Amino acid sequence: MDKLQLLLLLALALFAIGLLGVVIRRNLLVMLMCMELMLNAANLSLVTLARQTDTSAGAVLVFLVFVVAAAEIAIAIPIVLLLVRRRHTLDADAYADLKG
Amino acid sequence: MEALLQEFDTLLLYVFAGLSLAGAIAMLVLQHPMRVAMALVATMIWLGAIYGLVGVHFIAAFQILIYVSAVMVFIIYVIMLLDVRDMAYTRRYAGLLIPGAIAAVVFFGVLAATLWRTVEVPLTTTAAFGIGQFAVDFLQQYWLQFEVTSVLLVAAVVAAIAVVKAGGKDHG
């Protein structure tokens, strides 16, 4: 197993763990953090492949992901704050208003 | 000497990969959000170390600066603000533990198997990928995207303010 495969495998594992975390954890903040983990996994694969092809495009994408992540968290956190202020709970299952 | 260094690098890479994986798994099992946050911070730091090892030092620096310091500080701050001890705290898992785990394993397994079978050109270059070259590329080829991100950030700020204001109205 060379480094490429190792790093891609790691990225894959982190992504799967992040996704699984979003599925199984109740706490809204933990779910948010798991999404951050997924973004990190994506970053890792971008960097790895950028190194393999020896281009700068991957690095640029990573930079953009940073920005998106910052923007995302800047909006997600106020939303969580508002939700908690309304229902006084961080349990995602409490917010099932979209039930059909 | 060179070969020894190579070996050492590879060894470090395995160590860092294992540590970050461990941090990620810890995120799944720890109960208190603060501990989860700490595990995430650890994972991010180890990832930063990996970036350093493969030669993109400036991304490693960004990783620490933006993720660990900015984003995670923000999250930790909120965790401290909202120390709600409710169902989400006492019962960490929703009811979908087993189907979720199965799906995740299948997902990971299929992709890993595919990765295993397709052996591409091995990653050999560990030569440093300098910030200089990155900056030149960035501002020559990707300046438009760079400007667009600023729009995105402005939009995010405006949206955040709007969300807070809307919430404020609801509660008088």
Next chain:
Amino acid sequence: MAHLLTWIVVLPLVGFVLNGLLGNRFGKSFVTVVGCGLPLAAFAAAMACVLDLIAGGAREPLVHVAYTWAVVGDRTFEVAFWLDRLAAVMVLIVTGVGSLIHIYSTGYMHEDRSYARYFAYLNLFLFFMLLLVLGRSLLVLFVGWEGVGLASYLLIGFWFEDAEKARAGKKAFVTNRIGDAGFLLGMFAVFWALGTLDMDKVNAAYMAGPPPAVAASVVGVLLFIGATGKSAQIPLYVWLPDAMAGPTPVSALIHAATMVTAGVYLVARMSGVYMHAEFASSVVAVIGVATAFFAATIAVVQNDIKKVLAYSTVSQLGLMFVAAGVGAYGVAIFHVYTHAFFKACLFLGAGSVIHALSGEQDIRRMGGLAKRIPVTFVTFAVATAAIAGIPPLAGFFSKDEILWYAFASGKGGSPLLWAVAAATALLTAFYMFRLLWLTFFGRSRMSHEVEHHVHESPLSMTAVLTILAALSAIGGFLALPHWLEMQLPLPPVPDALHHFEWPLLVVSVVIAASGLLGAWYFFGNDAARAQRVHAKGLHRLLSAKYYVDECYERWLGRPLVWVSDRLFLNVGDRMLLDGTLNGLARLAQRGAGVLSRIQTGSLHRYVLFVLAGSAVLLLWSIGRV
């Protein structure tokens, strides 16, 4: 000069638009000027065109393509106007009599609230009628055909506040639609066989060369079904007597002089087809003579002055079809022409009587009007004599020619046909003089109130009556069949029959005279003898118009209602259509109900779907990518 043809048609349309849009705003004098001026202008244009046609020897028709309607493949549908001898006669009748009746209407309708609407409709009618007469293609003719039906409907139901009159309009429209179905089928057949609807080309195709794919009789019968609707022949005549619900000038113009002759005109126009359609021609003749006799018998006992005239119109139209059926198309058109004068005069005279009696239409409550309204009386008497066939008035010539060809035509003439037609002529003379007697002679049977108000009509009405009476008197001297012969050849007469011509002429004079004498015998001296005649059963049968309306209602109307209600409404509409749609809606609702269970609102479950979905996709894609 040919472009004037378009103006003939368009001028009344302009009148319709002006009167319809601005008439109520600008007042009655504006409506009068526009409503009468534009038909007169159309008449002048028509006159100019006809003179032009005659100056050119009237051998080549005037043609003007006003507009290319549609191009489908290599076929072109044009709005083209076509003026030949036949169309010339018709266009002069339509614009001439039409203009006169417009002028008459200014007096008759003067007090009506909807003066502008009335003239707008009348102008609209004229527009469509001219389209019908001048159209070169069956398609244009059909547009006019439908349009006059519309105008007729609007004018019959002109006083639509009265439900009875509105219903009469509806009846006319629906009955006409039945005939129109036949007309349309005929058009389809022609187009399918020949690929053109231009009537001159259709005629030429049937006249010359190998017979086209559709037999002439098929086309002939289908078109004649349309004609029975518009020209009120058996079995579709029932609308015309009811059409008398409209204003009297409308009855004169549309339901006597012009529109109802459209069927005769159509047959004459398609003479090239009918000449080679023996079966269709005999159908035309038989239906025509049956209608003529049948309607004449009904007319004998009617008491409404306009109903008598209506049945008389049906009867006279039947005679025209007899002429067309035996191949004497020119003679049929000749009768159209004389009939337009005397029937318009009769209707307008009746209108004048009704006007004088403040709306009274029942001849049992008239009598003794001859001295009170002399102009109306004299003109009415002249027209009556004309329709009865007293020589030398117009009706005598045309009717005599019809009887002659019914007897002697080498194309379907027969003594039996002649006998029935002659009996019709006798009845016609009888009931017309009965009408004259009961209306104008004897003692007054009017109520005191009505009698007090009797007055002669204004000049606008009497002048028109006088002109029409004069035309009814002298119109027959124009040898129209001869002038039309180049285009509409008269049927051959077997040599053996030539010596019958003079005796038959004498017989028709005798017929007219005996009708006159019979009416005088029965209805002179205040109808004393007529009251002594005991034929209650026959009288009841005739008064009830042979119960035809009742039979239609019973055998056609009710079954149709039953079928529409039970089959189409309950089974077809409610069960099949609504059922299908409701079923689909219910299916969608239930499906949505099932699918909405997926919408748990649980964030976790949604993410699990994403995860599981991508896992399944990946599994599926193994070995494929």
